[in-house]
Amino acid sequence: MEQASNLQTAALNLISKYFGQSTAEVYGQFFSGEPDDVIITSLSEIMVDYVGEEKAKAEINKMTGGVVV
Amino acid sequence: MKIVIRPNFIILMAVFLVLLAIYVISPSIRIPQIQAFSLIFSIVASLVGIYTSRIYGFKSTIGRSFILITGGLICWSVAEIIWYVSDKLIEGGATSPSMADIFFLLAYPFFGAGIYYGFTMAKIKLKQVNQSLLVIVLTASLILTYLVVYFILFKAYDSTAEPIANIVNIGYGLGDLVMIILSLMTILVAREYKGGKLASFWKAIALGFLLVLIADIVYAIYGQQFLDDMKPYTYIDLLWIAGYLLPVYGMLENYLHVSGVQKKIKLKLQQRG
Numbered sequence: 001m002e003q004a005s006n007l008q009t010a011a012l013n014l015i016s017k018y019f020g021q022s023t024a025e026v027y028g029q030f031f032s033g034e035p036d037d038v039i040i041t042s043l044s045e046i047m048v049d050y051v052g053e054e055k056a057k058a059e060i061n062k063m064t065g066g067v068v069v
Numbered sequence: 070m071k072i073v074i075r076p077n078f079i080i081l082m083a084v085f086l087v088l089l090a091i092y093v094i095s096p097s098i099r100i101p102q103i104q105a106f107s108l109i110f111s112i113v114a115s116l117v118g119i120y121t122s123r124i125y126g127f128k129s130t131i132g133r134s135f136i137l138i139t140g141g142l143i144c145w146s147v148a149e150i151i152w153y154v155s156d157k158l159i160e161g162g163a164t165s166p167s168m169a170d171i172f173f174l175l176a177y178p179f180f181g182a183g184i185y186y187g188f189t190m191a192k193i194k195l196k197q198v199n200q201s202l203l204v205i206v207l208t209a210s211l212i213l214t215y216l217v218v219y220f221i222l223f224k225a226y227d228s229t230a231e232p233i234a235n236i237v238n239i240g241y242g243l244g245d246l247v248m249i250i251l252s253l254m255t256i257l258v259a260r261e262y263k264g265g266k267l268a269s270f271w272k273a274i275a276l277g278f279l280l281v282l283i284a285d286i287v288y289a290i291y292g293q294q295f296l297d298d299m300k301p302y303t304y305i306d307l308l309w310i311a312g313y314l315l316p317v318y319g320m321l322e323n324y325l326h327v328s329g330v331q332k333k334i335k336l337k338l339q340q341r342g
Contacts, residue, residue, distance in 0.1 A: 017190070018267070019327050020125030020132050026334050046330055052265035 007036050010063045011043045018050060040064070077325075081318050089307060098303045101157065107306065108153045110313040111146040114320075118142050121320040124327050130190045135320070137183030138274065141176040142316060148172035166237040174237070177244045180251055180278075187271065188254045191261040198260060210253050213282060217245045220289040245285050252278040266326045273319025277312045284308035 008031045016024035031039050040060070047056035088106060095103060118139030125132030148169045156163035163169065195203070222242035226235055252275050259271035284305050288295060294302040 016129050018129075018131055019330060021128045022124065022126060023327060023331050023334075026331055026338070030334050030338055048265070050265050050326065050330075051262045051267050055262055055265065 005036065007064070008032075008034075008039055011039050014043065014047070014059060014063055018047070075322065077318055077321050081314050085307070085311065085314060088310060089304075092304055092307060097298050098306060099298050104153065104156070107310055107313070108146075108149040110310050110317070111142065111149045114313040114317050115139065115143045115146045117317045117320045117324070121324040124324055124331075130186050134183045134186035134190065135323075137179050137186065138316070139183075139320075141179035141183065142313075144172045144176035144179060145313075148176075166231075166234050170237045170240075174240045174244055177247050181247060184251045184254050184258075184274075187258050191258045193257050193261050198257065202256075202260065206253055206256050210249050213249050213286075214246065216286045217242060217249065217282070220286055221245055224289060241285070245282055248278050248282050252282070266322065270319035270323045273315040273322075277315035277319075280308045280315070281312035284312070 011031065012024045012028055015027050027042075030042070034042075044056060044060060047059060050056075051059070091103065092098065098104065118135070122132060122136040122139050125135050127133060127136055148171075151167065151172065152163050152169040155167060155169065222239065225238035225242045227238070230238075255271045255275035255278065259268045259275060262268040262271065287302075287305050287308070291302045291305070295305055
């Protein structure tokens with residue numbers, strides 16, 4: 001079984017926090033084997049729509065330590 | 070600024086306008102069909118709440134928040150059912166205090182806990198909140214507090230009434246004070262998610278609470294005219310009904326959004342094979 005990356009785990013935790021466990025489970029399958037940039041792009045997309053640009057940036061920056069976004 | 074009017078909002082506005090027309094046309098609101106409106110919409114709000122909470126689950130903070138707020142709506146539904154049934158079965162109509170009052174009051178701790186979860190999750194930094202918004206919201210809260218204390222709490226105690234009646238009446242006043250604080254918190258949470266779909270839920274809850282508060286204050290002033298079935302005082306009922314319709318709107322919007330997100334990603338997974 002493929003080992004989930006730290007970024008993937010953090011992204012799924014963030015999705016679970018805002019969208020609930022069932023959405024995080026579906027994204028778990030989608031993120032599996034995907035590179036970090038795809039994970040970040042998908043995460044940014046749904047987060048901006050749901051919590052607004054400002055909050056999405058703050059949450060994703062916190063998650064990545066400000067490295068990616 | 071681009072203003073988007075959602076289909077759900079149009080439907081709920083249409084429902085509200087139909088209700089308004091019925092209240093205007095009907096010579097009395099003391100008929101079972103009209104009295105059933107609050108009951109029906111409280112049940113609709115509870116069912117939509119249960120349906121929406123399911124999609125989030127109880128494990129996540131947001132899920133807990135939705136479930137607890139739904140718990141408050143269920144308490145109001147139970148209270149409405151008890152009130153409606155007892156009003157129809159007891160000669161002379163429903164009396165107060167009753168079990169209905171207990172369930173109306175029981176809703177406040179549920180709302181409080183649900184909004185507390187939502188508030189802590191939003192991690193609001195007060196220094197970053199627009200100062201003008203903060204001044205407006207705090208001023209409105211102070212005015213509402215004054216009105217609740219003056220018209221509801223001061224009138225709540227009656228030395229000739231039974232102790233339980235005094236406890237219930239004071240409970241309603243305290244509940245309204247709690248609701249002011251909760252409205253303030255929900256406005257701040259909604260602001261935190263500015264531009265996002267989640268904000269619509271918190272805005273709807275804040276507006277719903279504010280309308281219920283205004284209805285309670287107006288009822289405290291013109292309660293006798295309302296009980297005497299006089300217009301326009303009977304329209305107070307519409308504010309309470311709006312207090313049920315707004316959470317329905319907020320929850321439905323969020324349910325549709327989150328289920329849409331799930332569908333999209335499932336479709337991508339299917340395409341990937």
